[in-house]
Amino acid sequence: xxSVSELTDFxxxxxxxxxxxxxxxxxxxxxxxxxxxxxxTFVFFLIATTLGKNLNFGxxxxxxxxxxxxxxxxxxxxxxxxxxxxxxxxKIIEPLIQELDNRLNYTQLLHVPQHLFERSEFFKQTVDRLxxxxxxxxxxxxxxxxxxxxxxxxxxxxxxxxxxxxxxxQGLFIVADFHKTFHGKTVILPDSAQSxxxxxxxxWLQSKNLERDELIKxxxxxxxxKFVVYGTDQIEARYILSHSLMHKLLGFEKKSKHPLYISxxxxxxxxxxxxxxxxxxxxxxxxxxxYKIAMEYVQTLHLAIGIVEELKLNQKLWSKR
Numbered sequence: 001x002x003s004v005s006e007l008t009d010f011x012x013x014x015x016x017x018x019x020x021x022x023x024x025x026x027x028x029x030x031x032x033x034x035x036x037x038x039x040x041t042f043v044f045f046l047i048a049t050t051l052g053k054n055l056n057f058g059x060x061x062x063x064x065x066x067x068x069x070x071x072x073x074x075x076x077x078x079x080x081x082x083x084x085x086x087x088x089x090x091k092i093i094e095p096l097i098q099e100l101d102n103r104l105n106y107t108q109l110l111h112v113p114q115h116l117f118e119r120s121e122f123f124k125q126t127v128d129r130l131x132x133x134x135x136x137x138x139x140x141x142x143x144x145x146x147x148x149x150x151x152x153x154x155x156x157x158x159x160x161x162x163x164x165x166x167x168x169x170q171g172l173f174i175v176a177d178f179h180k181t182f183h184g185k186t187v188i189l190p191d192s193a194q195s196x197x198x199x200x201x202x203x204w205l206q207s208k209n210l211e212r213d214e215l216i217k218x219x220x221x222x223x224x225x226k227f228v229v230y231g232t233d234q235i236e237a238r239y240i241l242s243h244s245l246m247h248k249l250l251g252f253e254k255k256s257k258h259p260l261y262i263s264x265x266x267x268x269x270x271x272x273x274x275x276x277x278x279x280x281x282x283x284x285x286x287x288x289x290x291y292k293i294a295m296e297y298v299q300t301l302h303l304a305i306g307i308v309e310e311l312k313l314n315q316k317l318w319s320k321r
Contacts, residue, residue: 001101001140001309007298010099018091022084023288029084030284033077040076044069081284088282089134096297097136100305104138104145111135111148112173120175120270121187122261123168124211128155132173134280136304141314147174147304149279150272171258171275174304176313181267184233185213186240188249188262191228220246226253227262240264248311255303271307 002010048065086108094106111132118127130152137146152168216229216237223246231237252271253260261272279300283293308314 001302001306002099004299004302007096007100007302008295011096011294011298014099015092015095019288022088022091022282025084025087026282026284026288029081033080033284036076036080037073040073041069044072084284085282088288089280092282093134093280093297093301096301097305100301101138101140103140104136104305107135109133109135111150112146112175116175116270117150117152117169117173119265119268120173120261120263120272121185121265122189122263122270122272123152125154125168127152127168129153129165133278140305140308143179143308143313144177145174145305145308146176147172149173151278167276169261169272169274170277172273172279172300172304174271174273174307176269176271176307178264178267178269178313182236182240182264184231184236186216186229186231186233186237186264187212188227188229188241190259190261191224191226216241218246223250226250227260245311252303252307252310255299269307269311269313273303 048069089108094108097104097106111130112135114127114130117130130150132148132150135146135148137144139145149171150173151170153165154168156164156166158164212230213232214230214234216231216234218224218229218238218241220243223241227249229237229241249260249262256273259274261270261274263270280297282288286293288294
């Protein structure tokens with residue numbers, strides 16, 4: 001697999017001419033969006049204000065107006081950026097993935113299936129809607145790997161039957177073969193309780209989480225400060241989470257710089273990196289040529305694909321049984 005520096009060189013030496021052309025398209029698109037948005041806002045609220053005065057609607061009407069305004073606005077915005085987004089992904093993201101490892105396949109409109117996300121057991125809420133894109137899959141040194149952007153949501157209804165949605169998870173979801181069939185389940189979550197309330201109270205709160213399996217205590221203080229571990233088999237969980245693997249997962253967490261979820265279920269490792277945004281979408285209101293933006297694409301792809309080498313999944317340290 002290519003290093004981050006090699007991938008960065010490819011980004012600027014090979015893809016830069018395409019980026020410059022896309023940057024011109026972005027500026028034209030930004031102008032169109034501002035123009036269409038201004039006209040749309042003026043016409044929409046002119047009609048809404050006229051209707052409101054003539055028909056004497058109250059607060060509920062205003063709430064409905066804003067809902068319709070943002071709904072139509074989002075649809076128009078997606079329509080305007082579609083061609084620009086497709087071109088960016090086809091000419092920038094896909095070549096980056098191929099340059100990083102040509103054994104991988106990329107499909108823009110697909111995502112990791114819902115049953116794999118639910119199998120990870122990262123979250124106990126029911127997933128009522130799952131969307132995603134930028135699906136990458138393939139086999140690296142005998143290790144099956146797949147990942148994509150995912151946005152999992154839960155539906156709510158109030159006493160009046162009005163529907164709303166809340167985000168369960170939004171970010172990068174990765175599944176890879178671990179070369180071992182696990183008899184139990186081991187789930188590793190960001191440790192918000194211990195970092196907020198300290199070791200004593202935080203540990204007590206973790207142990208009282210009735211939605212989860214048994215709390216697994218480990219002899220790595222740094223790991224325990226970052227993560228809380230639950231599992232159905234204490235012995236197997238400690239066998240999986242060797243000192244070496246805990247060290248590697250801590251390194252992975254530092255590289256990602258975002259909340260990290262990990263689980264070992266079946267014969268797979270599942271990893272969720274919470275970004276709260278769609279990762280591989282091109283910027284519209286800031287330059288594509290900014291170094292920071294370029295490096296986010298490069299480093300995120302390298303992190304996701306590098307899981308095989310980072311965690312040494314290709315060394316088959318555990319045999320399936």
